[in-house]
Every structure is written in C-alpha cells, then in structure tokens.
Amino acid sequence: xxxxxxxxxxxxxxxxxxxxxVKVGPGQVTVKDMTxxxxxxxxxxxxxxxxxxxxxxxxxxxxxxxxxxxxxxFYFGIGDGETIGQxxxxxxxxxxxxxxxxxxxxxxxxxxxxxxxxxxxxxxxxIEPARFAGxxxxxxxxxxxxxxDSLLFNGIGFATVANKKxxxxxxxxxxxxxxxxxxxxxxxxxxxxxxxx
Amino acid sequence: MLRRCFVLGCGSAAFGALPWARALAxxxxxxxxxxxxxRPAADTDEGGLWAMMDRxxxxxxxxxxxxxxxxxQDYVNGIACKLAGDxxxxxxxxxxxxxxxxxxxxxxxxxxxxxxLLVRMTSEAxxxxxxxxxxxxxxxxxxxxxxxxxxSKSAFGQFLGILLARAGGVGAIAQLALLxxxxxxxxxxxxxxxxxxxxxxxxxxxxxxxxxRVWTKLLxxxxxxxxxxxxxxxxxxxxxxxxxxEEREKTLAQIAAAKGPGGRTGExxxxxxxxxxxxxxLVDELKRRTFGETRVLLERMLAxxxxxxxxxxxxxxxxxxxxxxxxxxxxxxxxxxxxxxxGTPAEMYRSMGLAQRQLGDDxxxxxxxxxxxxLKPTAPDGALIRSYxxxxx
Numbered sequence: 001x002x003x004x005x006x007x008x009x010x011x012x013x014x015x016x017x018x019x020x021x022v023k024v025g026p027g028q029v030t031v032k033d034m035t036x037x038x039x040x041x042x043x044x045x046x047x048x049x050x051x052x053x054x055x056x057x058x059x060x061x062x063x064x065x066x067x068x069x070x071x072x073x074f075y076f077g078i079g080d081g082e083t084i085g086q087x088x089x090x091x092x093x094x095x096x097x098x099x100x101x102x103x104x105x106x107x108x109x110x111x112x113x114x115x116x117x118x119x120x121x122x123x124x125x126x127i128e129p130a131r132f133a134g135x136x137x138x139x140x141x142x143x144x145x146x147x148x149d150s151l152l153f154n155g156i157g158f159a160t161v162a163n164k165k166x167x168x169x170x171x172x173x174x175x176x177x178x179x180x181x182x183x184x185x186x187x188x189x190x191x192x193x194x195x196x197x
Numbered sequence: 198m199l200r201r202c203f204v205l206g207c208g209s210a211a212f213g214a215l216p217w218a219r220a221l222a223x224x225x226x227x228x229x230x231x232x233x234x235x236r237p238a239a240d241t242d243e244g245g246l247w248a249m250m251d252r253x254x255x256x257x258x259x260x261x262x263x264x265x266x267x268x269x270q271d272y273v274n275g276i277a278c279k280l281a282g283d284x285x286x287x288x289x290x291x292x293x294x295x296x297x298x299x300x301x302x303x304x305x306x307x308x309x310x311x312x313x314l315l316v317r318m319t320s321e322a323x324x325x326x327x328x329x330x331x332x333x334x335x336x337x338x339x340x341x342x343x344x345x346x347x348x349s350k351s352a353f354g355q356f357l358g359i360l361l362a363r364a365g366g367v368g369a370i371a372q373l374a375l376l377x378x379x380x381x382x383x384x385x386x387x388x389x390x391x392x393x394x395x396x397x398x399x400x401x402x403x404x405x406x407x408x409x410r411v412w413t414k415l416l417x418x419x420x421x422x423x424x425x426x427x428x429x430x431x432x433x434x435x436x437x438x439x440x441x442x443e444e445r446e447k448t449l450a451q452i453a454a455a456k457g458p459g460g461r462t463g464e465x466x467x468x469x470x471x472x473x474x475x476x477x478x479l480v481d482e483l484k485r486r487t488f489g490e491t492r493v494l495l496e497r498m499l500a501x502x503x504x505x506x507x508x509x510x511x512x513x514x515x516x517x518x519x520x521x522x523x524x525x526x527x528x529x530x531x532x533x534x535x536x537x538x539x540g541t542p543a544e545m546y547r548s549m550g551l552a553q554r555q556l557g558d559d560x561x562x563x564x565x566x567x568x569x570x571x572l573k574p575t576a577p578d579g580a581l582i583r584s585y586x587x588x589x590x
Contacts, residue, residue, distance in 0.1 A: 093486055094486060099555075101554070101555055102555075103551055103554060103585060104581055105547070105551055105578070105581070106551060106555075109518065112484070113484070113486060116484060119295060121262075121294065121481070121484075125577065126577045126578070127577070127578045127581055128577075128578070128580045128581055129580055129581055129584045138581060145261045145262065147262075150259070150260045150261035150262055151261070152261060
C-alpha cells in the first residue's frame with residue numbers, strides 16, 4: 001500500500017508541475033483566430049510538457065467532464081505543408097502533413113492517424129458537407145474504441161479550410177450517457193464559430 | 198498500453214532468440230510433453246503470478262478489442278488443442294484486434310493471439326508453429342523459471358517477489374508493467390520453445406517447414422520497413438531484445454529438413470477461417486502507417502492470390518496514404534489493375550478519385566467518384582462525393 005501511495009503522490013506532483021486547467025466560457029471565446037460562443041463553461045487543458053494521447057499536438061484541448069471522459073480538440077490554423085498533430089512520446093509515426101488540395105476524406109484520414117497512435121480504433125460512420133465558421137466545410141461522425149481501457153466513444157468533428165489554413169475541431173465522449181448529454185452544447189458551439197475570411 | 202508492453206515483453210511468439218542456432222539444430226528429439234499443470238498454491242510466487250494473470254485474463258475477456266467470433270475462435274482453439282494434447286483443457290485462446298505481430302501465453306493458460314499476426318500467416322501450419330512455440334513456453338513453465346532467476350540475481354527481483362506474494366489481493370496493473378521488463382524470456386527459453394513448437398506441429402501432422410517460412414516473410418517485411426525507416430523497425434521488440442532472425446529462419450528450416458518432407462499446410466482452411474475478418478485486419482494494418490512493410494505483405498498475398506481485387510485495392514491504399522514521390526501514380530495504377538479483378542470493393546473508385554484529384558486529373562477523378570456512387574448509391578458519404586463531382590464541373 002505504501003508503494004501505491006508513494007506512486008500516486010509522485011504522479012500528482014509531476015502533473016501539478018506540468019499542467020494547468022483553466023475555465024473558459026460561457027460567452028465568447030477565441031481559439032487562434034476563430035471565435036466561438038459557448039452556452040456553458042468548459043475546462044481548457046494547458047501543458048508545457050505533456051501530450052494528451054486523446055489529442056496529440058492539438059492547438060487547444062477542452063473538456064466538460066474531465067480529460068479521461070470527454071475531449072474537444074482544436075487543430076486550428078494549420079497551413080499548407082504543416083504537420084497535423086504530433087507524434088506521441090517514444091513514437092516515430094510520421095504525422096500527416098496538411099495540403100491545400102486535400103479533400104475532406106483525406107483530412108479525416110489525417111485526423112484519424114493522429115488520434116489513433118496509441119492503438120485506439122476509429123471508424124468514420126458519416127461524413128458530409130456542412131457550413132462551418134461562416135463558410136463551406138464538412139462535418140463527420142465517428143466511433144472510437146480507446147486502447148487504454150476499451151471504452152467505446154462517439155465522436156463528431158467540424159472542419160473548414162479558410163484563408164489557406166485548416167480549422168478542425170473534434171469532440172469525443174463515451175457513447176453511453178456522456179456523448180448524447182454533451183453533444184448538443186458542442187454542436188451549438190460549432191454553429192457559433194466565426195472566422196474572418 | 199501497459200498490457201501491450203507486458204505482452205510484448207513477456208513472450209513474443211516468433212520474436213525469439215537466435216545465436217543458439219547450432220544448438221537448436223542439434224537438440225535431441227527425446228522431449229516428452231510434461232503432464233498437465235496443477236494450479237500452484239496461492240501463497241507461492243508462482244501462485245501470485247497466476248493470480249495476476251487471472252486478472253489480466255478477466256480484463257482481456259471484457260476488452261472491446263477481443264474478437265468475438267465463435268467460428269474463428271473455435272478454429273484457433275482447435276489448432277491449439279491438436280498441438281497441446283492433454284493440456285488442451287487448460288488453454289484458453291483469445292484473439293485480440295491489434296495490428297501487430299504478436300502472440301503470448303501466460304503461465305495460467307491464457308493465450309493471446311493478435312490480429313496482426315493472423316493476417317500475416319498464410320497457412321494453418323504457420324499458425325500452428327506460433328501456437329506450438331507458445332505452448333512450449335507454457336508447458337516448460339518458463340515464466341516462473343525466469344522470475345526465480347531474476348529474483349535470485351537482484352534486489353529488484355526480490356521486490357517483484359514481494360509484489361507477487363501479495364498479488365492475490367492487490368490491484369496489479371503497475372505490477373504487470375514491472376513484470377513486463379523483468380520476465381522477458383531468455384534466449385535458451387526461446388530456443389527450447391522453438392524446438393518444442395516444431396515437435397508439436399510435426400506430431401500433429403503439420404508441415405514443419407512452415408515454421409521457418411514465418412520468419413522468411415517477417416524478415417522481408419522488416420527489411421522493407423528498415424529501408425523506409427518506419428516505426429516498427431525502430432521499436433520492434435524483436436530487435437530490442439533479440440538478435441536478427443536470419444539464423445533462426447535457417448535453423449528452423451534445418452530442423453524441418455531433418456524431420457523429412459510432408460505434412461499438412463492447410464492453406465485453404467486457413468484462408469476460409471480468416472475470410473470474414475481479412476478486410477478489417479487489413480484496414481487496421483494500413484493504420485499502422487508502416488507502408489513499406491504493408492506493401493511487402495500485400496505483394497506477398499497477391500502473389501498467392503493474383504486475382505484478388507480487394508488485396509489489389511489495399512495495395513493502392515498503401516501507396517495513396519503514403520503519398521510520397523510517385524506514390525499517387527502507383528496508387529492509381531494499382532486501382533486500375535483491381536478494376537478487372539474479383540472482389541474489388543466500391544471504395545476503390547472513391548480512393549482512385551481522391552488520388553486522381555491530388556494528381557490534378559479532375560476529369561478522371563469525377564468519373565471515378567461517379568462510379569463509386571453508382572455502385573454504392575446509399576453511401577454515407579454520398580453528399581460529399583457529389584460535392585467533389587460538382588466542384589470538378
């Protein structure tokens with residue numbers, strides 16, 4: 001038991017030193033150069049050292065209920081030739097590069113590569129054109145089987161290419177209870193997105 | 198992740214030892230299958246190890262990654278039973294959806310076989326070689342032998358002993374991680390498991406030469422990966438904990454030659470048993486993004502089944518997803534070739550359209566997208582595909 005207490009205390013100390021969680025919303029919030037209007041508060045993950053395996057290399061990572069449950073990842077302002085996401089520590093998987101000529105299908109494939117580095121399995125169940133941030137974009141839905149604990153998640157993403165940059169936000173939460181409860185707030189936030197084009 | 202480390206660290210079927218090649222070739226063939234193992238007392242180190250593995254097995258049983266296909270399960274169990282004789286009643290095989298080449302057997306009789314291994318085998322005899330190797334570790338009780346060896350040599354080993362003594366009542370995921378590093382089989386154990394594996398497969402009527410073919414194929418893939426500096430080469434347990442495999446391949450071939458020709462390969466049976474899952478396993482394979490290795494795998498499968506449109510489609514995907522140098526041209530060529538083959542999925546036309554679009558050939562891309570919609574009018578991405586065609590117009 002002493003070992004477990006020691007381990008937990010050590011882990012807490014390391015985490016406390018590297019990360020902070022700050023409240024964002026309700027109201028208008030800016031992520032890069034996009035503005036969102038939030039109906040309720042979210043928690044924003046800030047870290048100088050850790051990479052959250054659910055969203056490696058994201059511009060920003062938010063949650064409503066906790067990062068082990070629901071995650072909203074923003075991959076915003078990625079220019080032509082720039083890498084989407086980031087390899088997990090001790091991994092050498094080549095991260096996909098964003099190209100302006102990419103079709104939505106290819107952008108989703110790239111997103112999948114980034115978020116399944118830990119061995120999770122993602123299956124896209126729907127992808128369709130949609131307005132996002134005041135312009136043409138697309139919306140996709142997916143299922144995710146998380147490697148670490150085999151939990152089944154549902155996910156939803158919105159993306160657009162504007163000003164020669166990619167803006168993609170994706171949200172996932174456990175399919176039972178959390179996703180159906182939380183996804184309306186996420187969809188409202190996505191609908192509120194505005195970007196100067 | 199911890200479990201994966203454990204699995205990789207503690208027993209990789211084909212990822213074994215090697216400079217022992219000469220000794221393996223000369224190993225006496227008088228090995229006898231030990232009697233069934235009895236459950237050790239709970240207050241012993243071996244009992245502790247079993248208790249931890251029992252919990253790991255419970256997790257495996259609940260895992261969303263477990264492939265719950267009774268027909269496939271029965272098929273693999275059947276092979277294990279043919280090899281294991283009396284031990285069959287104590288062995289429980291779990292097929293896990295993970296696109297890496299690995300199998301593992303725990304001292305309590307739990308065996309895991311990963312989908313990345315299954316998709317790489319081309320015959321029942323090759324799978325039997327792997328299962329036989331793992332059964333060899335099990336019947337020889339290599340895990341506890343290794344634990345006692347580690348315990349006798351280091352203070353860390355003593356610490357592990359304490360953990361195992363308490364394993365009956367304590368949550369153990371961190372302990373598993375510790376064990377992962379400590380209990381990797383040594384080269385002599387791998388040598389012994391290999392020898393037993395070939396003995397068992399020969400006794401069960403399988404062609405022993407198939408054991409060395411597992412290595413031949415794996416080495417081809419790993420070399421292709423090395424050429425492209427892919428992750429699997431850099432991170433493979435095989436090359437972190439064991440020497441390279443050429444000698445092992447040769448030695449297994451020598452043993453097989455000594456046993457004489459003949460034996461069943463069971464290619465047809467194996468193909469049929471995996472047919473329902475092959476597509477899913479290959480989709481997972483592509484997601485590893487080790488395209489050099491994947492191309493070698495697919496080219497080898499295509500050599501065996503040259504008219505298989507689904508394999509040809511996946512070969513095109515391996516080129517398209519890498520998208521370097523002339524990859525997109527190669528992808529389109531592969532897709533074109535698959536058009537005349539059997540079993541080509543409608544998605545091939547969507548992928549061909551995407552590749553042609555990247556290459557700037559919008560007219561051809563439009564034709565391919567239209568064909569996709571023709572074949573799959575209710576596709577869930579139909580509206581988006583139509584928007585691609587409209588944009589081209």
